[in-house]
Structure formats: structure tokens, C-alpha cells
Amino acid sequence: MTEGDRSGGDLPDPFDTAELRAAVLASWRGSPTRFREDANAEEDLRLGGYRDRLLVELAQNASDAARAAGVPGRLSVRLVDGELRVANTGRPLDATGVAGLTALRASPKRAEPSVGRFGVGFAAVLAVTDAPRLATAEGGVAFSAARTRDEVAALAESSAETPAAVRELAARGGEVPVLRLVWPTDERPPEGFDTEVRLPLREDVDPGAMLADMAEQVVDLLLALPALREVTIGDRHYSSAGSTDERTVVRTPEATRTWLTERATGEWPESTLTGVGVEQRAHARWWLCWAVELDGDGAVLPPRTDVLHAPTPTEERLSLPARLLAGVPVEPDRRRVSASPATAVVFGQAAHTYPELLSRLDPLERTALVPEPGFPLSDTDERLREAVVQRLSETAWLRAADGSTVAPRRATVLDHFSPELVDLLGDVVPGLLRAELSEPAHASALRAVGVHRMGAAELVEVVSGLDRPAEWWHRLYDALLPVERTDRTAREELTALPVPLADGRTVTGVRDLLLPGDGAEDAVAALAELDVTGLRIAAAEAVHPLLERLGARWAGASDLLDAPALVEAVHNSVADARAGADPMRLAEPVLRLVGEAGTRDWLGALALPDSDGEVRRADELLLPEAALLDVLDPRAIGPEAPLQTVAGSVLERCSPERLRAVGVLDSFAVLVEEEPDTPHEGVADAEIWWREQERLRGEEWPPSRFVGVRDLDLVAEDAWPEALRLLTANPETARAMREPGGYTPWWTARFAVLEGRSPRQWRTPDAERLAGLYDPVPDVGVDRETLRLAGVRTELTVADTADAADLVARLADPERGVRAGLTMAAHRALAEAVACERIDPGEIDPPRAVRSVSSAVISADRAVVLDEPWLLGVFEPALVVAGGNSYEFDAEALAELLDLPLASEQGVVEILGQGVTQAWRDVARVPAACELLGVAVPYGEVELRDGLRVRTSEGEHRVHWWVDDGGAVYSERSPDGLARALAWAMDRWRERFTLAALLADPEATTLLR
Structure with a gap:
């Protein structure tokens, strides 16, 4: 017989269990539905709200008992002979408590603070047993499914009709409400405990798995139930202890865990209890506890998904970084929070208290408890998150750079971690947070509570x-x-x-x-x-x-000198000086920089005093000992002149070298411009040069760089020999003189003066091939190379229109003895200039006289330009103008320039008489001559005559060969005539004289003589 069987009428009944049984049985007997209602209600609790909550419900009852007795709560769970025995300290079970255990909808804990709200929480034991018992020092009580079935069956013996309870028992297959009937026992709790619950385990319960599951719940229970200080599960001991800094230390067999807690309690206003059941209204006090686990260094451990504890775990999922345990109204199954004003009060107080939890942490750990943005896990989670975040954003809990605490909405954090920046801006930016809070780990939390982030742009604006x-x-x-x-x-x-x-x-x-x-x-x-x-x-x-x-x-x-602002200041310096500024205030630092950095083209604009006390650009001034003074026209120097000497006071303060570097003249100066697109304004006649070069160079214009010597137009006419020596003595100006097509040689050739003429009107003494056309330059004390650079001719060239007009005029001058070869070379050069569009014939007046191939000067009205060689047979040489053979020059270009007709345009030519037409290969000696010359015999034919005559408008003429308008070739039977016709037919005109010799004597020795 078990201890549970040793209960009955022969035992003391200090809890009046007999009366309780009688009342229940009477209700089952008197009401046809009461048994069914009790059975259904207990089944709902066992299978619903209190399923799997055995340890939780017994622990919270133990906590209430300890609080009521004012002693530290201890709970012991052990297995003894197939029974689960759960003992606790505190106020033991009394008669009122026993009555509460047998009542499915009533609790004895109304007038005192407790965590167990209903006596029916004891129904959780039915998950493991059908015969629970409780033992106290005053005695015990027992419940039994078997004895209850016997009591229900006995109802039929005392009634004429079968009671409804009996019929319902049969309908339910013998299932009965276990916790409605209670019997006394004489069992006592173990030493050191005041109450013990003894639960004989059903066969389907795994004791080992049950104890393991209970062990996992202990830490949560010690946090939720502060009155409970020790829990033993089998041989595993757990304990909790509080400290002055609101930390709860939980010791387990594996480790010691520390939790930071913040608790609050209060009474619900009467108005918030509307809609709350009588049992819950009896507990008019609310309580709550925030808890967060810390590591050994006091840092917050990474949060995990949790649920609301009330105080036992509900099914209200939470995503808050801290655990919330709170006495809030819950549904009867204790799984969901009751939607009531009383719940809103607790949640509001939870949000209000939350910043206090953060304030107990190290300032750098506090952001770990800010709810991260994300989707809420439940309606309760959404309500709590919104309230907590709102409260956090308004409450001062963030540590500022100055050591104070500041509310997030009044705080600013830098976008980038920098203790130095925070130190510098602490007194500039109100509410600036500590530098460590700029770390990425804090960014999301600070953003969630509305902390303003200061980026680089705003930082720049602030400073x-x-x-x-x-x-x-x-x-x-x-x-x-x-x-x-x-x-x-x-x-x-x-x-x-x-x-x-x-x-x-x-x-x-x-x-x-x-x-x-x-x-x-x-x-x-x-x-x-x-x-x-x-x-x-x-x-x-x-x-x-x-x-x-x-x-x-x-x-x-160098960089300072090139600073755009300084460059602009130099350009404006003359105007500023004339407005009253002291030019030397700018000039002296600029001259210092020049001493280190060297010259710049634009430094010539620097204002300096001249010898008259006026202000001029540096490049309008000369050094007193300048060599240039010896060659300049006196009218070019003076107060109203383009140039003047620099003031002596400037020389006293600045060296000549530095003055030269800023443009003060000692000799000729060179102007340079990169990528010019218009003529340079600093040199004379630049526009004329620019237009000429543009016409000559076409797509190659404008140049990538302009280089030109300035002030050439200020040279005295009689000083040009010395000026040329100066120009070539200076490497920089000498390079400008040598530039092909450059401005400087162009200008000196046309406008310099040597013995009353421009250089290009002279030739060098050794250029004898030009004799007759050009006179040798007199000895002016300048070497040949300098003369050549200045434009004195060494060869026959036609550079531009003026050059062409001058040459045409010289050829027409009967006073000049020009040799025939030079005459043809001149005409050839003129034709080439026209053909290359170097000159425009329209800009040259047609000459009245021209020089023929016989060197005679004749009226232009009589002259023709020879364009085909055979035509020379019908024109007098004295009337023919040519530039050589037809392949050597462009006859049409020369005719256009001189406004002369072409020889081929002069009337109709008639070939007189008849001849014999033969293929070239059949003409005697032609194949042999071609073979000796190494060329092929031409295709085609030639008409041979013993004497070839043609008629023109001027009369009949005997000619050696001819080509008519259709291209037919005629020749007299002579080596001279046949050689020219053959050379023309083979397009080898230069070899006509060789062919004549071979046709006269077609032997190899002829080529060797």
C-alpha cells in the first residue's frame, strides 16, 4: 500500500476534506450537467493553458509561499520511488489553500501580492499524474482519479435513478475530474521544507527528459520570481542573489550568470480595471522587471528572440534586447496578454522604466539595448517597441563628449569615428556624443532613436x-x-x-x-x-x-609666382599704380619670386616706375645700359614714346638680372604664345604675316606656337646692321630668326633696311646664279649667315605675292642683263608659286613687257607661253616665254600670272602634204635604238615625210616633227625629227638627244662616247 492509499476516514482531517468532498458530490448529484462541466473544465486546463507548465506553476506557488512567510524561497525537485517530489519553503498549505486546489475557478491569493493568479494552476500536475498529493507539517491531502471514479459509481447506489454523473462517467470512458475530490493523508514534507507536492508518474512520462526540461527553465524562474532564491533539480543546484547595483547573479552547475535588472511596481488605477475579472482585480498591484544578461566584463550579451514573462513565459513573442517580466493581465490559459487598460498601464510603465536599465550600463554598452528596426514579432512586441523607442528618444541616457547625458533627439554623432574631431568640436556642436559612438556598431541603434548624424558637409558648415x-x-x-x-x-x-x-x-x-x-x-x-x-x-x-x-x-x-590671383594682380598693376597704389609693394615680392622661380612671359605687365617718374609696364622699359638703345630710333624712347628707361630708384633696389627676368629690356625681346588663334598684338604687321601664312599652309594653320621678336619696327633705318648682329648674338632671338616661315625672318626680309633696300631685294655676293636679277648686298659689316637669316637672297624663291610682283618687274626691266637659264628658272619659280597657291595672280598687275627665252624683253602683246615643244617650230624664240620644257613647269599657271596666251591657242595648224604611216616597230633603226637604250618600242604609228611643213595664220613653216590635235605623230626622215617624235611617243622627253645620236648611229659605242 502506498502513502496515497493510507488516507481515509481513520485519519485526522485538519483541512476538512470530507466536507469539501460532500459538497462536490452533492453538486454532481443535484445538477445533471455539473459533473460534465467540471470534467470539461479540468480537461481544458490539463490539455490547454497549464499543459507543460508543471515546474513553472509549482515554482510560482513556492515563490508566493516564501514571500508570504518572509523567508528566502527554496525549491527542491527529486525523483523518489517513481514519484516526482517538489518541496518548497514558506507558508504551508492551509484549509483555505486546500479549498482553492479543489476549485477550478477560484484562488485563495486575493488580498496579497502574488505571481500565481489562480488556484487552478495546480492543474498542471495532471500532465504527469492521476494521483497528486501534498504534504505539510500539519498533514496532507491527496487526489486520486481511481477513488473519484469509485465515488461517482457509488452515486448510483444511493439513488433510485441513475445519476447524470454516472451516465457521463460511462460516456467519458471512465475519465473523471481528478482535482475536485480530495482526501486527507498523514504524510509530512522532508526536513527543511514546509510543503511537498508528490506526483506518482504515469507510465507514459519519461522522468529523465522531464527533469532535463525543468533544468532548462530554472534560470528564467529565478529571474521571474525574486522571492525564489534556490532551486534543486535532482542533484543540480541553482541559486540567485541580488546586489546593490541591481544585478542578479544566477549560479548554475555549469556557470555563474549575471543579469542586470530594473524593477518597478505600483497600483492600477481603478479606472484601468474595467473589463478585468474579479480574481484579477483582487490583485490591484502591478509589477515589472527588465533583465538583460551580461558577460564577465559587464558587456551586454547578444540578445535572442524572447517572449513576455508574466512572470512565466507566455506566447507573446518579443524582439526587445532585454527580457520583460511583468505582472500583466493574461488570458485564462496564461498564454496571451489580455487586451485591457490595465495591460496598457504596465506596458507604459515598462517603457518609462527602460531608460533606467540602460543608464546602469557602461555608456558604450547602452546602445546594445536599443530595439533594432525590423518587423515586430507580435502585436505586443509592436506596442512595446514603439513605446520603448519613443521613451528612449526623449530621455537623457547618451553620454556626450563633455561628460553629460543627453537625449537622442538633442544629440549629434559624427559620421566618422575620430576622438580628435570630438575633442575639437565638443564646444562647437551642442549635444555632440562621445567619439566611440560613431563606430558602425552603434549606428543602427542611434538611428532608431533619432540621433542626428553629422556628415562631412554639415561639419564643414558648422566650422x-x-x-x-x-x-x-x-x-x-x-x-x-x-x-x-x-x-x-x-x-x-x-x-x-x-x-x-x-x-x-x-x-x-x-x-x-x-x-x-x-x-x-x-x-x-x-x-x-x-x-x-x-x-x-x-x-x-x-x-x-x-x-x-x-x-x-x-x-x-614657382607655384606662388604662377598663382592666378598674382598673375591677375600683375596684369592690373599699371592701372592700380595709376590709381594711386605704390607699384613697388607688388613689384618687390614678385621680383623676389622671380629670383627663385625664373621668368614668365606675362611678367612684362608688372608695373614699374620709369625715369620720368611715370608708371609703365616692365616690358616697356629699358635698362640704362641696354645695347638696344644703340639701335632704336630716338623717337621710340621718351615720355610719349613706346619705350622709356627704368627709374634709377628701381635699380637701387633690384638687380638688372631680375629686372630682365620681368621683361625690362636689355636687348630685343621674344614674344611666345602657345596655341594662338589670332595674330599677336605685340608685334608689327602681324596680321599681314598671319594672312599670308594662312593661305600658304591651309589646314596646317594656325600654328601650335607663335614666336616673334618685338620692337623691330622701332629700329632706326641706319642701325639695322648692328640690330641684325644683336638679333643673331642672342640665342633666343637667333632661334626666332631661324624659324622656317616664322614671323621674325618674314618681317626682317621685308621691312629691315640695308643700304636703302629691304634684305630680300639683295643677294649675297656668292649667289652669282642670281646675277642680273638681284644686286649683291654692299658690305655692311654683317656676315653671310646673318644676311641670309635677315632675308638677303642666296637662291631664287618666290615666297609671296610681293615677291612675285618684284620678280616679274625685274624680268621686265630691259636694263637688267638676265641670262636665258635664269630667265627660265624665274618663270619656273613663278609658275610653281601660282600652282601651289602661294600667290594669287589676281593680286599682281599684268606686266607690259616680259622676258623671252632668248633673254629679250618684249611687249607682252606679242608674247606667248610655250606649252608644247613642237610649237617652238612655228614661233620665233624672241616671242616665246617658257619656264623650261613642258614637263618642268605649269605653262597655264605662268600664262595666268603674266596674262599671256598659250602657244597652243594661236590659230589652226594645217599639216601639208602626204607621207607614209608606219608602226614604230617597223621604222628603221627605231627598234635598235630602243634596245640600246633599254626601253620598249612604243605602240602606235608615226607618219614619215621627207620634208614636214605646216601652215599657220602667219604662213607656212618647215618643222622637224609635230603632234596634231588628235594625238597623231608626224616626223621628217631625220634623226633629229624622228628622235623628238619617238621621245614624245615614249614619254621620255629628257632622252631625245640620246635617241637622236642612236638613230644616227645605232651602235653601243654611241652610248659610250
Whole structure:
């Protein structure tokens, strides 16, 4: 017999179980439906709300008992002889408690705070047993499914009719409500405990798996039930202990776990209890506990998906980083939260308390408890998340750079981690958070609660306008350098950073900013004293690699000199000086820079005082000892003249070398322009040269570079020999003189003066081939090469229209004795110039006289231009103008230039008489001559005559050979005539004389003589 069987009428009944049984049996006997209702209700609890909650329900009852007794709660779970025995300390079971155990809808715990809301929670034991018992020091009670079935069956013996309970028992297959009938026992709890629940396990229960499952629930129970301090599951011991810093330490057989907790409690306002059952309204106090687990270093452990604990786990899934345990109204099955005003009060207080939990953490750990954005896991999760995030955004819990705490909505965090930046901006940006909070790990949390993020663009805006020393800006640049290196977007935004300048100003942006380098200190100091608009030289103390990476340029002397603002200041310096500015304030630092960096073309615009006390451009001034003074026209120097000497006061302060570097003249100066698109305004007659070159070069114009010597038009006429020596003595001007097609040789050839004529009107003494056309230049003390560079002729050329007109005029001059060969060469050069479009015949007046191939000067009205060689047989040589053989020059171009007819245009030619037509291969000696010359006999025919005569408008003429308009070839039977006809037919006109010799004597020796 078990202890459960040793109960009955012979035992003391301190809990009045007999009366309780009688009342229940009476209700089953008196009501046809009451047995069914009780059985169904207990089945709902066993299979529904309290299924799988055995340890939870017994633990919360143990917690209530410990709190009621004011002692630390202890709970022991062990297996003894097939029974699960759960013992606890605290107020033991009394008669009221026993009555509550047998009541399915009533609880004895109304007037005291507790976590177990209903006596029916004891129904959880039915998950493992059909005969639960409870033992206390005063006695015990037992429940039994078997004895209940016997009591129901006994109802039939005392009634004339079969009671409804009996019929329902049969209908239910013997299933009965176990916890409605209770019997006394004489069992006692183990020593050290006040109450023990004893549960004989059904055969389908696995004791080992059950204990393992219970062990997994212990930590949660120790957190949820603070009155419960120790739990033993078999031989595994668990305990919890609180501390002064709201930490709960839970010790398990495997480890010690620490939880940070924040608890709150209060009473529900009466108005919030509407709709709540009587049992719940009896518990008018609410309570809650936030808990988060910490690691050994006090850091928050990664959160996991959890559920709401009320205090036992519900099925309300939560995604909050901290666990919430709260006394909220729940549905009867204790799985869902009741939707009531009372629930809203608890959730509101939970959100209000949440920031206090965060404030107990290290400032850098607090963001770990901010709910991350995401989809809520349940309606309850959504309500709590929204309330918590709203409260967090309004409450001061974030640690600012100055050590204070600030609410997220009033806080700012930098986009990039930089303790240096935070240190610099702490007194500039209100609510700026600690630098560590800029780390990516905090970004999502801070964004969720509305912390403003400050990027590079806003940072630049914030520091703009600040009055800080250059050293402070250097520290700022140093802190921003890692940002620029890693954030491509920030790089562009940082280009607007303020920069302190050497002149004391602070400007916005690094555009055109110069960073003073070594060797430029004196010039920088001098420039800093000037008000040069746009000249931005960084203060030396602020110079930093970041500025260079953002676009600033290191400024040695060369960089400073090339600064656009300084260039513009130099260009405006004359106007500024004439408006009252001291020209030397700008000139002196510029001249210092020139000493280090060398010259620049635009430095000629620098304003300097002249010897009359006026201000001029540097390139309009001469050094007092300048060699150029000896060759310039006196009218070119003076107050109203293009040039003047520099003031003596300037020479006292600046060396001649530096003055020359800025354009002050000592000799001729060269102007250079890259990629010109219009004529240079700084040289004389540039437009004429430009147009000529444009016509000559076509698509090759304009040039990639213009180089020209200036002031050539200011040279005195009688000083040109010395001027030419100056030009060739200086390497720079000498290069300009040698430039093919360049401006300088073009100008000197036309406008320089040597013994009253331009250089191109003379020839060098050794150019004897040009004798007759051009006179030798007199001895002017200049060497031949210099004369050649100046334009004195060494060969026959036609460079331009003026050249052509001059040559035509010279050929027509009867006073000139021009040899026939030179005459033809001249005509050939003229024709070539026309054909190449180097000259425009329309710009030259037709000559009245021309020079023929006989060197005679004849009236142009009588002359013709020979365009075919056979025509020479019908024209007098004195009337024929030619540039050589027809293949050597363009007869039509020459005829156009001289406005002469072509010989072939002069009337109809009639070939007189008849001859014999033969194929060339059949003509005597022709094959032999061709073979000796190594050429093929031409195809076609020739008509041979003993004497060849033609008639023109001028009469009859005997000719050696002829070609008619149809291309037919005629020849007299003579070596001279036949050789010319054959050479023409073979297109080998140059070999006509060789052919004549071979036709006269077709032997190899003829070629060798």
C-alpha cells in the first residue's frame, strides 16, 4: 500500500476534506450537467493553458509561499520511488489553500501580492499524474482519479435513478475530474521544507527528459520570481542573489550568470480595471522587471528572440534586447496578454522604466539595448517597441563628449569615428556624443532613436565662420585626414573647409589655395601684406597634407609666382599704380619670386616706375645700359614714346638680372604664345604675316606656337646692321630668326633696311646664279649667315605675292642683263608659286613687257607661253616665254600670272602634204635604238615625210616633227625629227638627244662616247 492509499476516514482531517468532498458530490448529484462541466473544465486546463507548465506553476506557488512567510524561497525537485517530489519553503498549505486546489475557478491569493493568479494552476500536475498529493507539517491531502471514479459509481447506489454523473462517467470512458475530490493523508514534507507536492508518474512520462526540461527553465524562474532564491533539480543546484547595483547573479552547475535588472511596481488605477475579472482585480498591484544578461566584463550579451514573462513565459513573442517580466493581465490559459487598460498601464510603465536599465550600463554598452528596426514579432512586441523607442528618444541616457547625458533627439554623432574631431568640436556642436559612438556598431541603434548624424558637409558648415588660431585648424585637418582617405563622398564635401591664410584672413574652400613651401618665406611674408584679391596662401601653421589632397598646391616660389590671383594682380598693376597704389609693394615680392622661380612671359605687365617718374609696364622699359638703345630710333624712347628707361630708384633696389627676368629690356625681346588663334598684338604687321601664312599652309594653320621678336619696327633705318648682329648674338632671338616661315625672318626680309633696300631685294655676293636679277648686298659689316637669316637672297624663291610682283618687274626691266637659264628658272619659280597657291595672280598687275627665252624683253602683246615643244617650230624664240620644257613647269599657271596666251591657242595648224604611216616597230633603226637604250618600242604609228611643213595664220613653216590635235605623230626622215617624235611617243622627253645620236648611229659605242 502506498502513502496515497493510507488516507481515509481513520485519519485526522485538519483541512476538512470530507466536507469539501460532500459538497462536490452533492453538486454532481443535484445538477445533471455539473459533473460534465467540471470534467470539461479540468480537461481544458490539463490539455490547454497549464499543459507543460508543471515546474513553472509549482515554482510560482513556492515563490508566493516564501514571500508570504518572509523567508528566502527554496525549491527542491527529486525523483523518489517513481514519484516526482517538489518541496518548497514558506507558508504551508492551509484549509483555505486546500479549498482553492479543489476549485477550478477560484484562488485563495486575493488580498496579497502574488505571481500565481489562480488556484487552478495546480492543474498542471495532471500532465504527469492521476494521483497528486501534498504534504505539510500539519498533514496532507491527496487526489486520486481511481477513488473519484469509485465515488461517482457509488452515486448510483444511493439513488433510485441513475445519476447524470454516472451516465457521463460511462460516456467519458471512465475519465473523471481528478482535482475536485480530495482526501486527507498523514504524510509530512522532508526536513527543511514546509510543503511537498508528490506526483506518482504515469507510465507514459519519461522522468529523465522531464527533469532535463525543468533544468532548462530554472534560470528564467529565478529571474521571474525574486522571492525564489534556490532551486534543486535532482542533484543540480541553482541559486540567485541580488546586489546593490541591481544585478542578479544566477549560479548554475555549469556557470555563474549575471543579469542586470530594473524593477518597478505600483497600483492600477481603478479606472484601468474595467473589463478585468474579479480574481484579477483582487490583485490591484502591478509589477515589472527588465533583465538583460551580461558577460564577465559587464558587456551586454547578444540578445535572442524572447517572449513576455508574466512572470512565466507566455506566447507573446518579443524582439526587445532585454527580457520583460511583468505582472500583466493574461488570458485564462496564461498564454496571451489580455487586451485591457490595465495591460496598457504596465506596458507604459515598462517603457518609462527602460531608460533606467540602460543608464546602469557602461555608456558604450547602452546602445546594445536599443530595439533594432525590423518587423515586430507580435502585436505586443509592436506596442512595446514603439513605446520603448519613443521613451528612449526623449530621455537623457547618451553620454556626450563633455561628460553629460543627453537625449537622442538633442544629440549629434559624427559620421566618422575620430576622438580628435570630438575633442575639437565638443564646444562647437551642442549635444555632440562621445567619439566611440560613431563606430558602425552603434549606428543602427542611434538611428532608431533619432540621433542626428553629422556628415562631412554639415561639419564643414558648422566650422565655417569659427575664429580659431591656425594651430587649431591644423589639428582639425589632421583629424579629418582619415575621413578623406576612406570616404570618397566626404572628399568632395571637405573641399569647402575654411583655411586660415598667411595674411590673417580665413577663407572658405581650398580652390586656388597655395601651401607655402621652403624657400618662399620672404616672398610669402611680403605678399601677405598685400591686398591681392584671390591670392590665397595658407598660414604656415595650418599647412597640412589634407589640404594638398583636397586640391591645394604646394607653393614654392614657382607655384606662388604662377598663382592666378598674382598673375591677375600683375596684369592690373599699371592701372592700380595709376590709381594711386605704390607699384613697388607688388613689384618687390614678385621680383623676389622671380629670383627663385625664373621668368614668365606675362611678367612684362608688372608695373614699374620709369625715369620720368611715370608708371609703365616692365616690358616697356629699358635698362640704362641696354645695347638696344644703340639701335632704336630716338623717337621710340621718351615720355610719349613706346619705350622709356627704368627709374634709377628701381635699380637701387633690384638687380638688372631680375629686372630682365620681368621683361625690362636689355636687348630685343621674344614674344611666345602657345596655341594662338589670332595674330599677336605685340608685334608689327602681324596680321599681314598671319594672312599670308594662312593661305600658304591651309589646314596646317594656325600654328601650335607663335614666336616673334618685338620692337623691330622701332629700329632706326641706319642701325639695322648692328640690330641684325644683336638679333643673331642672342640665342633666343637667333632661334626666332631661324624659324622656317616664322614671323621674325618674314618681317626682317621685308621691312629691315640695308643700304636703302629691304634684305630680300639683295643677294649675297656668292649667289652669282642670281646675277642680273638681284644686286649683291654692299658690305655692311654683317656676315653671310646673318644676311641670309635677315632675308638677303642666296637662291631664287618666290615666297609671296610681293615677291612675285618684284620678280616679274625685274624680268621686265630691259636694263637688267638676265641670262636665258635664269630667265627660265624665274618663270619656273613663278609658275610653281601660282600652282601651289602661294600667290594669287589676281593680286599682281599684268606686266607690259616680259622676258623671252632668248633673254629679250618684249611687249607682252606679242608674247606667248610655250606649252608644247613642237610649237617652238612655228614661233620665233624672241616671242616665246617658257619656264623650261613642258614637263618642268605649269605653262597655264605662268600664262595666268603674266596674262599671256598659250602657244597652243594661236590659230589652226594645217599639216601639208602626204607621207607614209608606219608602226614604230617597223621604222628603221627605231627598234635598235630602243634596245640600246633599254626601253620598249612604243605602240602606235608615226607618219614619215621627207620634208614636214605646216601652215599657220602667219604662213607656212618647215618643222622637224609635230603632234596634231588628235594625238597623231608626224616626223621628217631625220634623226633629229624622228628622235623628238619617238621621245614624245615614249614619254621620255629628257632622252631625245640620246635617241637622236642612236638613230644616227645605232651602235653601243654611241652610248659610250
